[in-house]
Every structure is written in structure tokens, then in C-alpha cells.
Amino acid sequence: MEKILKDISYLSILIGEAVATKGQIENNWLGFKPATSNEIKQTEQRLGLKLPEDYISFLKVTNGFAVSNNIEPSFLPVQDIKYLRDIDPFIIEAYGFLEELERAIFITGSDEEQHFFLIHPKKDGEKWRYWKFANWYPGEHEFENLESYFKDVFEFLNKIADED
Numbered sequence: 001m002e003k004i005l006k007d008i009s010y011l012s013i014l015i016g017e018a019v020a021t022k023g024q025i026e027n028n029w030l031g032f033k034p035a036t037s038n039e040i041k042q043t044e045q046r047l048g049l050k051l052p053e054d055y056i057s058f059l060k061v062t063n064g065f066a067v068s069n070n071i072e073p074s075f076l077p078v079q080d081i082k083y084l085r086d087i088d089p090f091i092i093e094a095y096g097f098l099e100e101l102e103r104a105i106f107i108t109g110s111d112e113e114q115h116f117f118l119i120h121p122k123k124d125g126e127k128w129r130y131w132k133f134a135n136w137y138p139g140e141h142e143f144e145n146l147e148s149y150f151k152d153v154f155e156f157l158n159k160i161a162d163e164d
Helices: 002-014 022-027 037-047 053-061 089-094 099-103 146-163
Strands: 104-106 114-119 129-134 137-143
Touching (some): 002 053, 053 146, 099 104, 099 114
Antiparallel strands (some): 104 114, 114 129
């Protein structure tokens, strides 16, 4: 996970796509200090669940992540994530045909046009689901896991870099 995040940071800053602080740009790193085990555990207790291992791996590299380009969301620090139903119940109502949104954990910036959700499994033994969601993008865009999402972001940044 750390390598793909570093690659995204470097390329995004190089081609001028990042929305980042001066310090992040100087360090070629869109991340932040890693989350502590205690911060992760407290959030799991607050949400009443065990977060997926790949998301925990992400948090142990960086507790949040800045915007890498104009169509990707930023990622929140673990202590700020919440169920979507607690942040914006209108989205659940508007997209009522997507029952998964009832179990969606909102892990990205709320004032952005695009979001990324972790969908908690409905039953034991089911896998977590990973959705990118935007009002301007019909439906959900599902990823196999968090790393596959970040690989997709990196490929997109490479396309932008090739166009320059």
C-alpha cells in the first residue's frame, strides 16, 4: 500500500494535479502521520465493527490522504469517518435502490463531489465492498479492494502525464 501511495503522491505533485499543503508538495507525500492502533480501535468501537484489513494497512501508512487530482476524493483521518446515514441520509433516500448505502462507511471528504465508501458486509463471511460514488457519475464504481482503487488512480494520473 505504501508504494502505490508514494507513487501517486510523486506523480500527482509532479504534474500539478495535487491539492496539497506546501509541506506535502515539498515532501512529495500527500499523506499524513500514520494512525495509531488506539485511534483505529476507538473508531472500530464507535462504529461497532472491525474495519477491513486493507483499510487498516492504509491507516498505518497514513491517517488520511490529500486530493491527488480533480476527480478523486480526499481520505479522512480514521477518527473522522462515520456511517453515511449519520452524515447525509438524503443520499440514502435518493439512491434507495442501493440498499448497500445503509451499511456504507463514509471515509472521504464530505464537501467534495465524489466519495469513497466502505460497504460493511451484510452477513458473516461476506467480503467488504469498495465503492467510488459521485452524483455526476451514474451509479457506483466498485473496486476489488482499496489497493485496486489506488492503482486505478495511479493509472489515471499516468494518462494525464502522457497527455502533457
